[in-house]
Amino acid sequence: MIRIGVLVPSSNTVLEPELARLADGVCLHFSRVRVTRIGVDADAAAQFDSAAMVGAAELLADAGVDVIVWGGTAGSWLGVRHDLSIVSAIEAATGVPATTSTLALLEAARAFGLSRTVLVTPYVAEVVSEIVSCYAESGLEVSGGEHLGLSDNHSFGLVPAGTLQSMIASADAPVMVVCTNLRAATVVDSVEASGGPLVLDSVVATLWGALRLAGVPVSLPGGGALLRSGALRADLQSLCAWLLSETAADRITVRLDVPEQGLHVDLAAAEAVGPGMRRIAGDPSLDQRALNTVRWLEAQRRLLVQPRFGPDPRPPAALIEVYGVNAQMLGPVSCGSEMAGWVSVHSAVERTWSAADQEALSLASAQVSELLKSYQGS
Known part of the structure; x- marks a missing residue:
């Protein structure tokens, strides 16, 4: 059985139960990194320093996990290079292959050949603006989207799934849900099945990216087209x-x-x-x-x-x-x-x-x- 180690933001209440729901036949192990507030200031960015990640990852490595994934999307506004540096630090310290939610989400976009997307996030405007710039550097145009204007990470997990479904279903292009503390994974199937847009959700992408890294040919129900066919498409x-x-x-x-x-x-x-x-x-x-x-x-x-x-x-x-x-x-x-x-x-x-x-x-x-x-x- 594949063992996946997941680094979870400390105030996140969605990632663990949703991964457990989706990850049929996969053994999940979790470790936490302190994250409470999302913003573009130096104090907020310091929460995602690689030293904290490495310490939590070393604890996961003790469990003999096959891969380690940082289950947060900070790389979407701090930049892909930030996440690549985290991956390098984790792999150097543990010897275990690693990835992140943001790297997986961008790989998923490439698997579906996306050049344009709509964002759905809980974030404030300044964070969204940074995401738009970072994604443009990866060749992905962001046009439009829905954002809740929140900064307290714990509050993201309290947003009702129905609210997220309405935000996603109104999009006129494929949607990327950027945040692993939103309950969007629960509505992906229903949105896509009702003729709505393709939905690439960060929680689903976290599992998908980890299984891809582990060399597993992923085709699972419950996470929309990404879990069903995304790996084959990639x-x-x-x-x-x-x-x-x-x-x-x-x-x-x-x-x-x-x-x-x-x-x-x-x-x-x-x-x-x-x-x-x-x-x-x-x-x-x-x-x-x-x-x-x-x-x-x-x-x-x-x-x-x-x-x-x-x-x-x-x-x-x-x-x-x-x-x-x-x-x-x-x-x-x-x-x-x-x-x-x-x-x-x-x-x-x-x-x-x-x-x-x-x-x-x-x-x-x-x-x-x-x-x-x-x-x-x-």
Whole structure:
């Protein structure tokens, strides 16, 4: 059984019970660090000094934990470098791999290919402003959101879940709930299931990031899309980035039908794009299974290599006219006897796909199939 050590802000009353609810089959151990007030002044920042973290982490290491996670989001306003320094200090002192809630939350945003988000926080305006700046440095635009204007950390945990649900459901873009002392994890499933936005909650991300660090193929209920499919998406994002580099293509996408993880081919599960290329992942306008190219792929079960678009199978006009594709390769992804999806390699110009390009796509398609097997067994 995986053992996760969690450093908890001392006045936090939400993180422990919510992690226990979500972490089926995981052994959790907790240690506390004194945190009572959230602000941007020097005294507030001093609560998050790495020396205090290290002392609490050493106590967790005595329990033989597999990973240690700092379960606070101060790095969201103190900066990613602050959290990386905490991670380094903990790992140097304990020899145990470490991460933080903020690092996990930003990794989750990358797993879903987010470039824009809405924030929901309990914080005062000055703290929110610092979060916006810090996230911009990580390539994440923050536009809008709802904030409670509170600074007493204990009071965050008293905010009713219904209040948080209303704050989240009104968003017009994916939501990041930044604070591990808000009861938002309890409403993530209902918001997403009712057609609301994707919700990346800090408590859920804390568990997700710790399990990722421990090498566990995470697919758990109760934490929305992040716990259900976020880990698979993160692995697929890494694979897309690798294939983009190997082929020097302009866009890579992975499309999968995996209902138990909420994945459908009409929305790409992962995407990597080169400079100047428009993203296609969030466009659900085409019935992908009905496309000529996909029908060919389903029948042939081998690479479709198109240096240019001439004879059948022709791609949809939107691929050329809207998304600027003039050559492509498609690689089928098998799951048992079924074609669960495919990997697409797009070029903005006509090009001859080399044997090395085709070999890289074949390898990527096979790796996606192996990933599906590993997550189905999780």
